[in-house]
Amino acid sequence: MALKVERRAAPLWLQPLLPLLAVVITFVLTSALVLLAGANPLRAYYHFLIEPLSSRVSALEVLVKATPLLLTGIAVTFAFYGGFWNIGAEGQFLVGAAAATAVGLNAHAIPPWVALPLMALSGFAAGMAWALIPALMKTRLHTDEVVTTLLLNTVALLLVSALLNGPWRDPISQWPQSPEIASTAILPKLAPRTRLHLGFLIALATALVVSVLLRRTVFGLRMRAVGLQPKAARFAGIPVERMLLISALASGGIAGLAGMVEVAGIHYRLIEAISGGHGYTGILVAMLGNLSALGVVLAALFIGLIDTGSQTVSRALGVPVYLGEIIQATLLLVTLAVLLLQNYRLRWERRG
Amino acid sequence: MRSPRCAYSAQFPTPQVPIPLSMTQQTPIVSMRGIHKRFGSVLANQGVDFDLQAGEIHALLGENGAGKSTLMRVLYGLYRPDAGSIAVDGRPVLIRSPRDAIALGIGMVTQHFALAAPLSVTENVILGQEGRLWLDRKSAEAQVAAAAQRFGLTVNPRAQVRALSIGQRQRVEILKALYRQARVLILDEPTAVLIPQEVEQLFETLMRLKAEGVSVVFISHKLSEVTRIADRVTVMRSGCVVGSVSAAQASPAELARMIVGQTIMSVSKPRQLSAGRPMLILDDVWADDDKGAPMLRGVSLQVNAGEIVGLAGVAGNGQTELAELIEGTRTCRRGRIMVDGTDVTRASPARMMQAGVGRIPEDRHASVVGDLTVAENMALEHLDEFGRCGLLDRARLRRHAEQLIAEYQIKARPDDRIRTLSGGNMQKVILARVLERQPRVIVISQPTRGLDIRATEYIHGKLLDQRQRGAAILLISEDLDELLKLADRIAVIYGGRIVGVMPAESATPERLGLLMAGMQHEHEAGGPDHGAQG
Numbered sequence A: 001m002a003l004k005v006e007r008r009a010a011p012l013w014l015q016p017l018l019p020l021l022a023v024v025i026t027f028v029l030t031s032a033l034v035l036l037a038g039a040n041p042l043r044a045y046y047h048f049l050i051e052p053l054s055s056r057v058s059a060l061e062v063l064v065k066a067t068p069l070l071l072t073g074i075a076v077t078f079a080f081y082g083g084f085w086n087i088g089a090e091g092q093f094l095v096g097a098a099a100a101t102a103v104g105l106n107a108h109a110i111p112p113w114v115a116l117p118l119m120a121l122s123g124f125a126a127g128m129a130w131a132l133i134p135a136l137m138k139t140r141l142h143t144d145e146v147v148t149t150l151l152l153n154t155v156a157l158l159l160v161s162a163l164l165n166g167p168w169r170d171p172i173s174q175w176p177q178s179p180e181i182a183s184t185a186i187l188p189k190l191a192p193r194t195r196l197h198l199g200f201l202i203a204l205a206t207a208l209v210v211s212v213l214l215r216r217t218v219f220g221l222r223m224r225a226v227g228l229q230p231k232a233a234r235f236a237g238i239p240v241e242r243m244l245l246i247s248a249l250a251s252g253g254i255a256g257l258a259g260m261v262e263v264a265g266i267h268y269r270l271i272e273a274i275s276g277g278h279g280y281t282g283i284l285v286a287m288l289g290n291l292s293a294l295g296v297v298l299a300a301l302f303i304g305l306i307d308t309g310s311q312t313v314s315r316a317l318g319v320p321v322y323l324g325e326i327i328q329a330t331l332l333l334v335t336l337a338v339l340l341l342q343n344y345r346l347r348w349e350r351r352g
Numbered sequence B: 001m002r003s004p005r006c007a008y009s010a011q012f013p014t015p016q017v018p019i020p021l022s023m024t025q026q027t028p029i030v031s032m033r034g035i036h037k038r039f040g041s042v043l044a045n046q047g048v049d050f051d052l053q054a055g056e057i058h059a060l061l062g063e064n065g066a067g068k069s070t071l072m073r074v075l076y077g078l079y080r081p082d083a084g085s086i087a088v089d090g091r092p093v094l095i096r097s098p099r100d101a102i103a104l105g106i107g108m109v110t111q112h113f114a115l116a117a118p119l120s121v122t123e124n125v126i127l128g129q130e131g132r133l134w135l136d137r138k139s140a141e142a143q144v145a146a147a148a149q150r151f152g153l154t155v156n157p158r159a160q161v162r163a164l165s166i167g168q169r170q171r172v173e174i175l176k177a178l179y180r181q182a183r184v185l186i187l188d189e190p191t192a193v194l195i196p197q198e199v200e201q202l203f204e205t206l207m208r209l210k211a212e213g214v215s216v217v218f219i220s221h222k223l224s225e226v227t228r229i230a231d232r233v234t235v236m237r238s239g240c241v242v243g244s245v246s247a248a249q250a251s252p253a254e255l256a257r258m259i260v261g262q263t264i265m266s267v268s269k270p271r272q273l274s275a276g277r278p279m280l281i282l283d284d285v286w287a288d289d290d291k292g293a294p295m296l297r298g299v300s301l302q303v304n305a306g307e308i309v310g311l312a313g314v315a316g317n318g319q320t321e322l323a324e325l326i327e328g329t330r331t332c333r334r335g336r337i338m339v340d341g342t343d344v345t346r347a348s349p350a351r352m353m354q355a356g357v358g359r360i361p362e363d364r365h366a367s368v369v370g371d372l373t374v375a376e377n378m379a380l381e382h383l384d385e386f387g388r389c390g391l392l393d394r395a396r397l398r399r400h401a402e403q404l405i406a407e408y409q410i411k412a413r414p415d416d417r418i419r420t421l422s423g424g425n426m427q428k429v430i431l432a433r434v435l436e437r438q439p440r441v442i443v444i445s446q447p448t449r450g451l452d453i454r455a456t457e458y459i460h461g462k463l464l465d466q467r468q469r470g471a472a473i474l475l476i477s478e479d480l481d482e483l484l485k486l487a488d489r490i491a492v493i494y495g496g497r498i499v500g501v502m503p504a505e506s507a508t509p510e511r512l513g514l515l516m517a518g519m520q521h522e523h524e525a526g527g528p529d530h531g532a533q534g
Ligand SMILES: Nc1ncnc2c1ncn2[C@@H]1O[C@H](COP(=O)(O)OP(=O)(O)OP(=O)(O)O)[C@@H](O)[C@H]1O
Pocket: B039, B040, B042, B043, B044, B062, B063, B064, B065, B066, B067, B068, B069, B070, B071, B422, B423
């Protein structure tokens, strides 16, 4: 027997099932680790997937965890859709958070209905500015944006670090964290006694708007053409450079908005770990969600569930919290492999 | 033995001389019987019988999608047949992979080459056949050079494949097969990518191979080539063999009838109504190639309304760049381009279209987005008309596509990804998208490359219709027959300059050939409209 790879698209009915397949494969692969950690895999997955949904507070916590991922996932989707390989959502998130904090720290005299939009705007603008550099480098100098966006993530992190160790260092605790933002700059809660805040609805609305924009408009079809085959798009009269710039800036802006939402919704201040990889996880969310808005919402909720679950699991079964991260990382790799199945098919061929 | 589905020979008792096995003097070197191959719902081969004699050049003809490549890919082990048997030298064999085929002395040059670009010619040729652990580059190079010399396959054994032209790469592919001791050489549409001179060179090689006893399967859509080079011709239609005839006994017209199953009328050029006003004017145009080296050096050319101007030339003399200038995808360094009185020098593709230019480029795949649907591609050049307050009107997109599909007899559905269309149908989609706009100027490059007779005639007919309508057409083609058939005037480009313009009536292949080779420099003699000034 020999394994052969054929170029052949998966049948249509199978395509929505592929992410599900990725999840199943991931669980099979990681069950060995769960066993090593001394737990029963089935019980572990029960705690990962079912347990968090059994109480109102932890179920809402899933939404809280999903909120920034939803935004970064949409951000990455927007970029990838237009063929701009933005690996820099992490950096754009960080500068967005910093810019929002800057407004929030000085918003004591401003009413919330002015302060919050202002924060969102500045977060969005900062993310955009951070994406502008690699975008211009790509359209003008043909520099590979994968490299430049990735490198700028480190720069953003150092920038935040410099702010927190310098001008914004908390005068009370002397920790490298900013003072609390004004109370008028805090996103209202959606449910009492939980962490769920307005940011979740903002994220959902963003997903909806982006989905309509990309799937239902003339603009979206142009963007798609650019993302799929820039040469043919240029031939057809579509301004490829401008479209690339738009997709990069929109992507950076949305990632920046994610940073604002985390500051104004969860931490109420800037900390170094404000992102903690949400930008990178956004890539996973976008890929897992197949670059569709509905898919991204589901993927973000799913990762939110695993995030919440990994805490439950470690409490209930005494396994390390890192298990959740391992599962996420494995899921990314398996997803990428499974997505290849969309265009290729494996076939066993009998040798005589 | 033949499948009952394929009963063409009874329906079309055309000039074929069926040769039953008993009548052949020798056992065929390759004998395929009852080959079936299905792709999803498509029966690509339905019970095909095919015999190849030792030392013959055997042409395989048929329309796009007839199943020629499939049959040969089965023989080379690239596809496993669903049913059927193959015998080599009279002995039944099982060919499961190209490795098996090579071991049996069968080599194939596919439509898309499989060479490693960063490696040298020699390295490519011996790849996978090194035999020993150590690579003796010197003797390998000598061997490759000797084989190249013997078969007239001129190519430098040390050159990097990356740096070779398409024609040279093809020679490397042939050398590769011969190095593996191929007695059977399958060439899938080898001439579709070659310029006329290279075709001559290839034919020379094929004759030498034949003299050495190598059998050749030659797939082509050009009947004049086939009657020249082939000994026998097998015609396929819809996955079946229609018949096999001796090439000496078949005329191109008869072959054409076997291929399509009916007599197809070759379109002919109606008289030119009148010389219209100048629509496309190139005035001392200069442009660089992709590497930034000057390519076009002062091209001046004029195309009038209701006229087809053919541009002849050996590939690489600037015709691609010239087309791109008018398509709006290359910048003009110097000079002026006018379309119906509007200056479009350095215009973007969008502005070119606005000015009334319809563009059908050489590379079909670079003008459509493969993963978008037929409907989306048909609308891509003027999407604004399909929006309502920015929202995409999918229903209109679909209606528009359905209408064009019906009008241009395209075998596709609006929602098919355009990537899955055959070359002919993809070309029809591009043609429909352009002609629907009633462009005043049409620039079209290699319009029928790789297309079968029926599609070729169809496209030729459409171009002549456009000429009658009054469009000014610049037809760039490496196919001199095509230019002589369609053009009113023929210009020749050499070394980035127009070296001659002549009325089609006074153009002969010989005269054009001299100009194309840069051996002569002519100016247009008289006439009311001077096409070129330099
Ligand atoms: N790998 C494949 N997967 C699916 N369908 C295929 C595949 N290869 C060929 N086909 C289909 O089988 C039929 C025969 O194709 P084939 O390539 O053999 O035609 P052909 O005679 O070589 O045509 P052309 O002159 O255009 O090269 C076509 O309908 C084609 O779409």
